[in-house]
Amino acid sequence: QSVLTQPPSVSGAPGQRVTISCTGSSSNIGAGYDVHWYQQLPGTAPKLLIYGNSYRPSGVPDRFSGSKSGTSASLAISGLQAEDEADYYCQSYDSSLIVVFGGGTKLTVL
Amino acid sequence: EVQLVESGGGLVKPGRSLRLSCTASGFTFGDYAMSWFRQAPGKGLEWVGFIRSKAYGGTTEYAASVKGRFTISRDDSESVAYLQMSSLNTDDAAVYYCTRTHYYDSNGEVYFQHWGQGTLVTVSS
Numbered sequence: 001q002s003v004l005t006q007p008p009s010v011s012g013a014p015g016q017r018v019t020i021s022c023t024g025s026s027s028n029i030g031a032g033y034d035v036h037w038y039q040q041l042p043g044t045a046p047k048l049l050i051y052g053n054s055y056r057p058s059g060v061p062d063r064f065s066g067s068k069s070g071t072s073a074s075l076a077i078s079g080l081q082a083e084d085e086a087d088y089y090c091q092s093y094d095s096s097l098i099v100v101f102g103g104g105t106k107l108t109v110l
Numbered sequence: 111e112v113q114l115v116e117s118g119g120g121l122v123k124p125g126r127s128l129r130l131s132c133t134a135s136g137f138t139f140g141d142y143a144m145s146w147f148r149q150a151p152g153k154g155l156e157w158v159g160f161i162r163s164k165a166y167g168g169t170t171e172y173a174a175s176v177k178g179r180f181t182i183s184r185d186d187s188e189s190v191a192y193l194q195m196s197s198l199n200t201d202d203a204a205v206y207y208c209t210r211t212h213y214y215d216s217n218g219e220v221y222f223q224h225w226g227q228g229t230l231v232t233v234s235s
Contacts, residue, residue: 036221038155045207045225046147046155057223072116088156093219098171099145099157106166 003028003092006102013110017078020105022090023071028100030071033093037066037075040087040104049088050075077107085109112136112224119229122198130193130229132208140186142162143211145222146193148204148231156204158182160211160220161191169203176202195231203233 012018022035022040029035037050048057050066053073065076073092077084090102118130133142145160159172161182164213170182181194206229209222 033217033219034221035194038222040155045227046222047225048221048223051212051221051223087154091221093217097174099160099173099220101155104154 001102002090003094003100005098006088006090006091006105008103009106009108011108012077012080014080014082016080017076018080018087018107019077020075020090020107022068022092022102023074024073024092024100025071026072027096028092029068029073031095035066035068035073036074036091037064038089038091038102040089041083042086046089080109082109112210114210114224114226116206116208116229118224119206119231121234123233123235124199125232126198127194127196128198128231129195130206130208130224132191132193132232133191134191137210139184139189142145143213144182144184144191145209145211145220145223146180146182146191147207147209147222148202148230149207150201150204153204158193158206162213166213166215179198198231198233200233203231205230 004081038046039049040046054066087104094100113135115133122128146158161170183192208226210224
């Protein structure tokens with residue numbers, strides 16, 4: 001059982017907008033720690049997608065955006081493309097566990 | 111270009127030890143924390159631990175599941191991070207990734223900027 005809670009799966013048609021939630025607690029996200037997101041394409045290593053709640057590393061399209069409020073965070077993907085089909089993980093810091101992750105969300109592009 | 115190459119994976123018997131290496135290039139290795147992750151087949155990511163840069167004491171942190179069995183070290187002169195694993199069991203079987211890690215000097219938060227391609231560890235008799 002992961003410390004951060006994500007939906008196991010989401011789906012959307014090409015061109016649509018989807019969001020993936022990440023819910024934590026008062027010892028991690030709710031304590032003000034940043035949330036980061038990673039994308040793992042099938043058969044590949046994870047890649048940093050969003051850091052510091054809402055910042056995109058160089059090369060990440062602006063179709064990807066992140067936000068945080070209270071004990072939760074969200075990743076939004078607009079203009080969905082087939083190449084976005086992947087697993088997405090959120091990550092934060094926890095005052096006792098140090099590094100915490102969500103269980104991952106599988107995005108299916110219909 | 112940042113490159114991280116893990117090596118040292120393979121088949122190991124339960125109860126034995128194994129050391130993984132992560133060879134880095136494309137950045138000043140000594141300036142960064144380095145972390146290890148693992149991912150069992152069909153499962154999610156699991157953080158294993160990290161080692162701070164020498165500027166922050168070169169100290170380590172570990173997940174509860176590996177504390178006392180796994181040790182992370184670094185050789186800044188060779189740009190290599192190591193993961194020494196002992197008393198391995200079948201639950202340790204996974205692809206192991208190393209990452210270049212951003213360390214917040216304000217409060218010790220971390221996130222994982224660059225990932226290697228991983229090395230597979232199989233634990234079986």
